[in-house]
Amino acid sequence: MDVVLQKEVKGARRRANAFASLRRRAYIVLWGTAHRMGLLKKVLVYSMLITLAAAFALPLYWMISTALKPLDQVYSIPPQWFPNPIMWSNFPNALKVRGAPVLLCAWNTIQYTASGVLGTTLSSALVAYAFARLDFPGKNALFMLILSTLMIPFAVVMVPQFIIWYRLGWLDTLKPLMIPPWFGGAFNIFLLRQFFLTLPKDYDEAALIDGASRWGIFWRIIVPLSKPALATVAVFAFVYYWNDFLAPLIIISSEENFVLTLYLANFKLPFIGQIGWNLYMAAATMFLVPCLLVFFFAQKLFVRGIVITGLKR
Amino acid sequence: MAYSFIAPWMIGFLLFTGGPIIASFVLSFFKWRMIEPPSFVGLSNYADLFLSDPLFPQSLKVTGLYVLIAIPSGQVLALTLAILLNQRIRFLSFWRSLFYLPSVVSGVAVTVLWLWMYDPNYGLINHLLQMVGLPSVNWLYSEKWSLPALIIKSLWGVGGSMVIYLAGLQGVPQELYEAAQIDGAGDRSAFFHITLPMLSPVIFFNLVMGIILGIQTFTEPYLMTGGGPSNTTLFLGLYLYQAAFHFLKMGYAAAMAWIMFLIILAVTLLQFKAGERWVYYEVAE
Numbered sequence: 001m002d003v004v005l006q007k008e009v010k011g012a013r014r015r016a017n018a019f020a021s022l023r024r025r026a027y028i029v030l031w032g033t034a035h036r037m038g039l040l041k042k043v044l045v046y047s048m049l050i051t052l053a054a055a056f057a058l059p060l061y062w063m064i065s066t067a068l069k070p071l072d073q074v075y076s077i078p079p080q081w082f083p084n085p086i087m088w089s090n091f092p093n094a095l096k097v098r099g100a101p102v103l104l105c106a107w108n109t110i111q112y113t114a115s116g117v118l119g120t121t122l123s124s125a126l127v128a129y130a131f132a133r134l135d136f137p138g139k140n141a142l143f144m145l146i147l148s149t150l151m152i153p154f155a156v157v158m159v160p161q162f163i164i165w166y167r168l169g170w171l172d173t174l175k176p177l178m179i180p181p182w183f184g185g186a187f188n189i190f191l192l193r194q195f196f197l198t199l200p201k202d203y204d205e206a207a208l209i210d211g212a213s214r215w216g217i218f219w220r221i222i223v224p225l226s227k228p229a230l231a232t233v234a235v236f237a238f239v240y241y242w243n244d245f246l247a248p249l250i251i252i253s254s255e256e257n258f259v260l261t262l263y264l265a266n267f268k269l270p271f272i273g274q275i276g277w278n279l280y281m282a283a284a285t286m287f288l289v290p291c292l293l294v295f296f297f298a299q300k301l302f303v304r305g306i307v308i309t310g311l312k313r
Numbered sequence: 314m315a316y317s318f319i320a321p322w323m324i325g326f327l328l329f330t331g332g333p334i335i336a337s338f339v340l341s342f343f344k345w346r347m348i349e350p351p352s353f354v355g356l357s358n359y360a361d362l363f364l365s366d367p368l369f370p371q372s373l374k375v376t377g378l379y380v381l382i383a384i385p386s387g388q389v390l391a392l393t394l395a396i397l398l399n400q401r402i403r404f405l406s407f408w409r410s411l412f413y414l415p416s417v418v419s420g421v422a423v424t425v426l427w428l429w430m431y432d433p434n435y436g437l438i439n440h441l442l443q444m445v446g447l448p449s450v451n452w453l454y455s456e457k458w459s460l461p462a463l464i465i466k467s468l469w470g471v472g473g474s475m476v477i478y479l480a481g482l483q484g485v486p487q488e489l490y491e492a493a494q495i496d497g498a499g500d501r502s503a504f505f506h507i508t509l510p511m512l513s514p515v516i517f518f519n520l521v522m523g524i525i526l527g528i529q530t531f532t533e534p535y536l537m538t539g540g541g542p543s544n545t546t547l548f549l550g551l552y553l554y555q556a557a558f559h560f561l562k563m564g565y566a567a568a569m570a571w572i573m574f575l576i577i578l579a580v581t582l583l584q585f586k587a588g589e590r591w592v593y594y595e596v597a598e
Binding site: 041045046048049052053056057058059060062063066074075077078079123126127129130131134135136139142145146149150151152153154155156157158159160161162163164166180182183184189214218239243244245246250261264265269272277280281284285287288291292295296299302303 | 314315316318319321322324325326328329330332333334336337340347393394397398400402406408409410411412413414415417418419420421422423425426427428429430432434435437440444469476480525528529531532536550553554557558563566567569570571573574577578581
């Protein structure tokens with residue numbers, strides 16, 4: 001009796017499944033896969049995409065096209081869409097505009113960015129390693145503390161930090177910019193810890209048995225295995241420090257210590273009118289070139305970094 | 314041993330974050346203009362902020378309006394873009410780069426670019442308005458349009474949120490949509506009953522981060538309007554900077570910074586509380 005019933009149930013279930021899969025297959029044959037778009041939807045999607053893309057691309061196009069125009073075309077009405085002739089000379093001329101010493105500013109930016117990238121990547125990796133692999137009292141509480149500092153606005157620590165640099169006599173030097181990155185950044189520590197947790201522990205344990213120290217494991221196993229994550233942090237840090245404005249604005253006052261963001265911000269509006277928006281946009285374009293290059297060569301890293309930190313909860 | 318690995322962060326925290334937070338709190342009870350020694354004034358910095366300084370409530374209003382409008386509309390735009398990019402489209406990585414790029418290059422150079430875009434006489438935006446027969450607008454020089462101008466500019470930088478949404482969308486199991494379609498659900502109800510609930514943790518994350526950053530807005534008003542005209546773009550971050558480094562009212566600025574901190578804390582906690590109601594987390598197996 002029982003056996004008969006079971007057989008009956010099994011058979012019914014099998015038929016139901018077969019029917020469902022048949023219905024699904026029919027659906028796919030009739031309507032395409034779940035994601036294939038109908039013509040109307042296709043037109044709608046592409047027209048929205050193209051409209052939005054035009055709106056997003058326009059400012060950057062306008063920056064580059066302004067940078068390449070002769071002065072009279074910058075102020076023409078109706079606007080000149082394509083520069084004619086193309087004034088490549090705007091770029092060298094933009095460097096000759098009287099202002100802060102631009103090459104010195106560029107060198108300062110390079111130093112600041114280099115120190116920022118190296119410092120924050122290395123120190124964050126060390127800290128992240130401890131949180132991913134080692135056990136110590138207070139570990140969870142400390143990690144929560146790190147995460148909660150993500151919420152603290154720079155404004156809250158800005159004034160006391162300024163006073164520290166003032167007391168040390170380091171105002172108007174690059175030191176207050178170049179030193180803090182070496183103490184790790186909350187966001188980077190979090191990102192790297194998430195990554196280190198995905199590495200298999202077997203390697204560490206094998207190395208430990210072979211008598212390697214924790215430092216040795218960090219340098220010889222974790223760092224080489226984590227190149228993509230470290231590169232992600234470095235790339236984010238590059239863009240951050242290259243573009244950093246508020247910290248230099250507070251610390252630096254004399255023009256020979258300016259970074260490029262201060263150099264660009266130092267031109268006030270009436271003066272931009274005098275040098276011409278074409279030269280000014282040429283300067284802004286040159287400033288963005290390193291960021292654009294990094295973006296195009298390391299785009300995958302950006303996306304991955306944003307995904308690691310944005311989605312793991 | 315482990316502590317030697319986390320030493321950089323611990324030292325940095327004490328010097329640059331934890332210490333300064335406490336110092337900031339103490340400083341907020343003092344009057345200090347850097348040149349003379351600080352003098353204790355009790356709660357009078359806080360009292361002044363709310364009772365006798367019209368600029369502080371104004372800066373709260375400006376920042377609040379900005380966050381209330383810019384962040385939700387930015388998230389809607391980011392989600393729309395992500396959904397468009399999640400369709401079967403050609404040249405996906407081209408479109409994605411195009412929308413993502415502006416958020417990566419944001420900063421001073423891009424802010425001055427928008428200054429140029431908004432130029433009342435020769436700016437591209439007024440040109441475009443005229444082309445479609447609309448009157449030109451005084452944008453950054455107009456009390457009515459200065460804040461909307463900054464909000465529009467902020468929409469240009471939603472690419473970061475878009476990428477997070479895109480990743481979230483790609484994590485939604487395809488079977489859910491197939492099952493819904495077999496059951497006869499349309500695109501609309503699939504969006505409201507599958508996409509939105511599955512994305513709610515991501516929406517939540519983006520909202521929290523967007524609001525935390527939005528409250529601190531500084532570079533745009535500093536470079537584009539200086540807080541004007543008539544303080545219509547006097548953001549909290551900008552007013553705080555001015556109090557500290559133009560007027561050298563360090564104690565006053567510290568009090569303001571603490572209020573900013575408390576606002577961010579309150580908003581974040583509120584969001585976590587509200588998040589419990591509408592954020593759907595997949596049950597872990």
